[in-house]
Amino acid sequence: MTDPAPPDLAPASADAEPRGVGLVFDDRYLFHATGLRLIEDRDPYPFAEPEPHVSGPALVGRAKHLLDLHGLTDRMVRLEAMPADDAALALGHTPEHIRRVGELSAGAGGDTGQGAPIGPGGDRIARLAAGGAMAAVDAVMTGRVRAAYALVRPPGHHAMADRGMGFCVYNNAVIAARHAQRAHGADKVLILDWDVHHGNGTQAAFAADPTVLFLSLHQDDLYPPGWGRFDQLGEGLGEGFTVNVPLPAGTGNRGYLDAFARIVVPIARQFAPDLVVVSAGQDASVLDPLGRMSLTTSAYRDMTTLTMGIAADACGGRLVLLQEGGYAPTYAPYCTAAIVETLVGPTEGTTPIPDPYGPRAATMPQSRELGLDADRALDRAATTLRRYWDL
Numbered sequence: 001m002t003d004p005a006p007p008d009l010a011p012a013s014a015d016a017e018p019r020g021v022g023l024v025f026d027d028r029y030l031f032h033a034t035g036l037r038l039i040e041d042r043d044p045y046p047f048a049e050p051e052p053h054v055s056g057p058a059l060v061g062r063a064k065h066l067l068d069l070h071g072l073t074d075r076m077v078r079l080e081a082m083p084a085d086d087a088a089l090a091l092g093h094t095p096e097h098i099r100r101v102g103e104l105s106a107g108a109g110g111d112t113g114q115g116a117p118i119g120p121g122g123d124r125i126a127r128l129a130a131g132g133a134m135a136a137v138d139a140v141m142t143g144r145v146r147a148a149y150a151l152v153r154p155p156g157h158h159a160m161a162d163r164g165m166g167f168c169v170y171n172n173a174v175i176a177a178r179h180a181q182r183a184h185g186a187d188k189v190l191i192l193d194w195d196v197h198h199g200n201g202t203q204a205a206f207a208a209d210p211t212v213l214f215l216s217l218h219q220d221d222l223y224p225p226g227w228g229r230f231d232q233l234g235e236g237l238g239e240g241f242t243v244n245v246p247l248p249a250g251t252g253n254r255g256y257l258d259a260f261a262r263i264v265v266p267i268a269r270q271f272a273p274d275l276v277v278v279s280a281g282q283d284a285s286v287l288d289p290l291g292r293m294s295l296t297t298s299a300y301r302d303m304t305t306l307t308m309g310i311a312a313d314a315c316g317g318r319l320v321l322l323q324e325g326g327y328a329p330t331y332a333p334y335c336t337a338a339i340v341e342t343l344v345g346p347t348e349g350t351t352p353i354p355d356p357y358g359p360r361a362a363t364m365p366q367s368r369e370l371g372l373d374a375d376r377a378l379d380r381a382a383t384t385l386r387r388y389w390d391l
Ligand SMILES: [Zn+2]
Pocket: 195, 196, 197, 281, 283, 324, 325, 326
């Protein structure tokens, strides 16, 4: 007589019960305090009213609200985040950075580097974000779930080894990829970064590492300055395993889908990862105050479907999405919810989550047409990348 395998470790097979999708969320993510943009010495504005920081808690909180409202949370496997310990943070950071964040957190808070503020106690929340990314990796790599969305805060992809940057304290994607390799024996990890900004911290961490392919779609020369040019290709053994696709401001749904067809999907297939990690920032949306791209929820659904296809072909569907940016207060949450709805599948008997941008979303020229400058940018990137990949 044989005992049935424990459900958590059941291997993927056509006969097995379809496994669920994991969700990492913790109320404490909403307490990460970025503060007010205090106006000092009339710079840059002379206005008396302080502005809330763009990276406030509503963006993640509202996305969770939509998942609850549309019945998605109930259909997902809740994954609990534990705070990352020093050893886990050391997968991506220097001891000095970890110590400095701890000291700021024990005091009044402050900037952990360049524009990455925390409030009192913020170290624990940043550790909980990194730990949430690790929990998503654990659940996917052990087969407990087929995919997972980590709705974490603060984000991570700008954080460098030795400092926080651009709202990011610890680099959740770097720690997730290294954790998959060390703890679960993943040989190769693809990190697909579709945040509108460049994931400089992630690129820097893996520049010389051919086992982690960093592939970024972003607005050309937005943030940080100088990062993400198409000729930044990695170094040493890692040359060719950094792939940058800078796109001109205004690029819409059609341009991103062409980038997937011409560059992302072919390279991902040839790389054949054991795990796909997405740095999922929804700040390339048409209403984002920090980017000038024109994506609507439809593009986020399509990019999710294509990425699920990459993971299905390469690695049994193993896919982890990590929340990065997304600053349109009422629209970014819908983009995130559309991604999760695509992962989980629509709830039976309900209508899909709507696009609040309405019919305008489908009729924008950028949704259907590829601009000449976007076409040229894709050609330029592809021409360079043909030295390393069959495109
Ligand atoms: Zn961003």
